[in-house]
Amino acid sequence: MKQSQLFTRTQKDIGEEEKSLNASLLIRAGFIDKLAAGVYSYLPLGLRVLKKIENIIREEMNAIDAQELLMPALSPKQNWEATKRWDGLDVLFKLQGHDNKEYALGATHEEVVTPLMKRFVFSYKDLPQYVYQIQFKFRNEARAKSGLLRGREFLMKDLYSFHTSEKDLEDYYQKATEAYYKVCARLGLKDLTYLTYASGGTFSKYSHEFQTKIENGEDLIYICPKCNLAYNKEIIDEIEQCAECKTSKNQFKEETASEIGNIFKLGSKYSNSFGFKYVDDQGQEQDIIMGCYGIGVSRAMGILVEVFNDDKGIIWPISVAPYHLHLISLGNEDKIIKEVNSIYKQLVKDGYEVLYDDRDESAGIKLNDSDLIGLPYRLVVSEKTLKEDSVEIKKRSEKDFQLIKIKDLSKYLQGEIKLV
């Protein structure tokens, strides 16, 4: 992509209104645009990041045999009444249709997926089932001041599992936990993300959150220094020692964090609300046991920015960067432009995703913009580098740069970037 063609541009001054670090950086760098508090547009660069995060999650959900579907946001009042959440769930956005029917906007989808699966699952032979979607959720939040960390409209992956027994749920719950670790690892967040005990509702004593340690996190977690399990604020008062290694809670370390995902055993609360049962091998009707598993897709984008940045801008991990390489031409001489054009073509041909800053701007503006946008590799071509038949390469995450001969560029990048 030639940067001169991109309609977005970096912005120096975005006003005082946006206080969150993630949204400020993303707006300044041209990844998102703020329409209202907690409501953002994803601009071309931001949409590329969002889709990459989405695809990583999709691959890991497919790998644990979950089937993708897509449910609507509009959902009838009666579905929410069946589970007593029409009045019970404060964050529901409600609206009325010309047909005089009332709807809620999906803040979560147990009320939709449960009656849906009831139409396809009858016997123990039809179980277990795992389905998921990647879809925009709506939550009527009183306050939405944390950028992508708390959206009124936000992209989420929600998976629901259906089982004949608690044992079967437990097995899948473990599998999902592993899948979540893999997602965090691919996003570059594994070392900062803690499996965190949280309140479990009626069916299970605990649920589990995946909390990523960030300075501006809205949550407080307490990390056991020995086994790295964490406990959230909700339940810390009930805890005396680590459930795993018995370390005393006095030694836990308090940290601010943001919840990138959660997994929850639902029991048969929702299946029973919709009279969704299965027939066992003895012909007896039995309760269906459910689990649910969420990951905040757009929130993950916010968390990544909160984690990977410096005073100059964002530092994207290569797995989700909108482009691998930021190719920058310095100087307007024909021979420079001709050479950079040819390098650009070769890089694209080699399969790299390249943002090519071909704009007629000063070196200062181009290099500052490049730091702000935060692609993993910066390749500068100038009169100076061309004297050495070279490109100056710098990783966004490192200070040093090096000159690489143009003829060696392909080989160098092959050693750096694994294309899929």
Add this chain to the structure above:
Amino acid sequence: MKQSQLFTRTQKDIGEEEKSLNASLLIRAGFIDKLAAGVYSYLPLGLRVLKKIENIIREEMNAIDAQELLMPALSPKQNWEATKRWDGLDVLFKLQGHDNKEYALGATHEEVVTPLMKRFVFSYKDLPQYVYQIQFKFRNEARAKSGLLRGREFLMKDLYSFHTSEKDLEDYYQKATEAYYKVCARLGLKDLTYLTYASGGTFSKYSHEFQTKIENGEDLIYICPKCNLAYNKEIIDEIEQCAECKTSKNQFKEETASEIGNIFKLGSKYSNSFGFKYVDDQGQEQDIIMGCYGIGVSRAMGILVEVFNDDKGIIWPISVAPYHLHLISLGNEDKIIKEVNSIYKQLVKDGYEVLYDDRDESAGIKLNDSDLIGLPYRLVVSEKTLKEDSVEIKKRSEKDFQLIKIKDLSKYLQGEIKLV
């Protein structure tokens, strides 16, 4: 995909409530599920179709240099008041947040895209711009009885263009028209789709719809037999003769149709509502001229089913079929199962998308399900075909089948299906 793993199943009886042909077939075949009138879930097979349609449209929009972004559904009241559509647009779903602010759900996105682009476009050098999204729209329809042809929540591609002059808009309008023809051609709908004059609003006498002729269409169009241009009901009374070839309107043929897309010249109605101007090369402030270009993505799926079906089920064009091939094993003998498993593996390895009916069901059920689901090619393997070392191949759109030797299968399919 092994069909035994798919959680959906075909349904014989879906009740009387769903009257539309497209939704009835899609529900019976397990592509969609109805949550409320005009509100559907996309099940794994349906989601695959939707994504294929989406990708065809995306490729053609990218080919006319449009940049993809993604805007939210929630949009503040003041944006709709700026264009006088808060009260003027009857299909707006409205809702209130805990912040006491009022929002509309996006029924169209001029109110969001215009102020968004205003933040990036200042001078004639920044124009033209073309941006699009593929996103769920919400419309508070009084009646929604046509399945995917009229949704309360539906997937749409909406593109917006911004120009310095009417001439420049006109050029892009022509380019978009060509792109729309290409989309229709790739969907297999070109011969049935008519460029249709429709009412144009304040800026232009006419807008243009792409109307696909179907029996259950909600629209009436009048087709000029000579040049194949059409006129919609809205404007037919104003017309005496074909605008193109001057054929008298007495010779026009009335047809029912459904609007797969439309293109519309907006002038500066919306840009002026938001004070969005540009500075020309003389330093003078000038009006920005806009165009908008919609395609109903989920509606296209409904139209395809309305067009391509017979009394046994759906007949998907290969460009959007959820899978290329329906591989069906008949018989439970180990040697049959072993042989079909090996054919399945080879086909997948060759790059084909295969739905493999490995279920323990009767030939009747399997063949009927296959016709209902409607994949382009059916490959049956049975004791009979194996005696000839063959697979029985039948196109869904044709009556005849043929035996192809298993060793010749790859070569045969290479001649039939062009993999991308």
